[in-house]
Amino acid sequence: MAKILVTGGAGYIGSHTVRELDRHGFAAVTLDNLSEGHRAAVVAGRFEEGDLSDPDFVDSVFARHEISAVMHFASRCYVGESMENPSRYYEENVGNALTLFRIMRKHGVRKFILSSTCATYGNPERIPIDEAHPQDPVNPYGESKYFIERILKHYDRAYGMSFVGLRYFNAAGASEDALIGESHDPETHLIPLVLGVAAGTVDKVTVFGDDYPTADGTCIRDYIHVLDLAAAHVAALQWLNDGKPSKFFNLGTGTGHSIREVLDTAGRITGTDISFEVGPRRSGDPPALVAASGMANRELGWNTAYSDLETILKTAWDWETNRRY
Numbered sequence: 001m002a003k004i005l006v007t008g009g010a011g012y013i014g015s016h017t018v019r020e021l022d023r024h025g026f027a028a029v030t031l032d033n034l035s036e037g038h039r040a041a042v043v044a045g046r047f048e049e050g051d052l053s054d055p056d057f058v059d060s061v062f063a064r065h066e067i068s069a070v071m072h073f074a075s076r077c078y079v080g081e082s083m084e085n086p087s088r089y090y091e092e093n094v095g096n097a098l099t100l101f102r103i104m105r106k107h108g109v110r111k112f113i114l115s116s117t118c119a120t121y122g123n124p125e126r127i128p129i130d131e132a133h134p135q136d137p138v139n140p141y142g143e144s145k146y147f148i149e150r151i152l153k154h155y156d157r158a159y160g161m162s163f164v165g166l167r168y169f170n171a172a173g174a175s176e177d178a179l180i181g182e183s184h185d186p187e188t189h190l191i192p193l194v195l196g197v198a199a200g201t202v203d204k205v206t207v208f209g210d211d212y213p214t215a216d217g218t219c220i221r222d223y224i225h226v227l228d229l230a231a232a233h234v235a236a237l238q239w240l241n242d243g244k245p246s247k248f249f250n251l252g253t254g255t256g257h258s259i260r261e262v263l264d265t266a267g268r269i270t271g272t273d274i275s276f277e278v279g280p281r282r283s284g285d286p287p288a289l290v291a292a293s294g295m296a297n298r299e300l301g302w303n304t305a306y307s308d309l310e311t312i313l314k315t316a317w318d319w320e321t322n323r324r325y
Contacts (some may be wrong), residue, residue: 008074010037022232051250052096069111082141093144130292164236169252173225198270200228211280220256220288225306252291
């Protein structure tokens with residue numbers, strides 16, 4: 001049976017996608033070095049522990065499994081770290097992708113789904129952001145993903161490597177049964193930090209700036225449930241299996257929520273006052289990032305089912321209070 005290789009499948013979004021693939025009858029092979037991911041998060045399919053920087057290992061995975069398509073999640077993904085250590089982002093994100101592409105070509109695998117990001121757009125010129133928005137990344141993380149996107153266009157034309165690039169906005173939430181969820185060390189994402197305050201594992205949240213040109217002065221972001229992201233990857237796989245052309249899609253809700261809205265909603269759901277302090281603005285933080293995802297809705301037949309803010313926070317809170325790893 002042909003299998004889907006999921007790089008970084010032990011990570012947050014990758015593990016939910018592996019489970020979604022299994023639910024739809026696809027056999028998955030997770031490849032992960034467990035530097036950020038968790039073995040316990042891989043609850044379906046086969047698991048291969050190793051690193052994309054080891055071409056002999058990657059080649060052996062392709063040789064031992066009948067791989068029909070690749071979903072690529074494995075990458076460094078912290079904006080601040082990328083500013084401090086850009087070489088790591090170009091070497092690991094871009095370099096490892098090139099290794100993966102070379103081995104895919106060797107084994108005749110021509111379907112590729114990229115976990116990309118709204119960070120490829122840089123500071124928005126207009127809101128909501130659609131796929132035609134200019135791409136001008138302002139940090140090495142976004143630029144490394146943009147490089148991979150550009151490489152894919154050339155590989156499609158030259159080698160027939162069909163792809164779908166999925167540009168996420170703010171992933172959040174957890175599985176409905178609280179079996180898998182978001183777990184980073186250190187944690188930098190807003191929602192798990194906020195819920196950490198409610199759980200007593202975090203003292204307080206820092207709100208970076210409350211003087212933005214928004215209704216309450218705090219940044220606005222488009223939060224999308226991880227289950228909806230996982231469903232989009234399965235839809236993208238079906239798109240490629242149907243022989244449709246390579247394409248990029250935004251994944252968001254089209255609705256933004258301010259940091260204060262997140263704090264207030266989390267307080268209601270957890271029954272806890274969320275302690276926070278206001279700090280200075282972070283460099284490069286735009287006032288608002290909101291997706292236009294109409295193309296994914298129309299062409300992939302994909303729609304969000306879990307991405308209202310309350311459902312995101314309820315599932316994330318259930319995970320926080322029932323953590324397994």
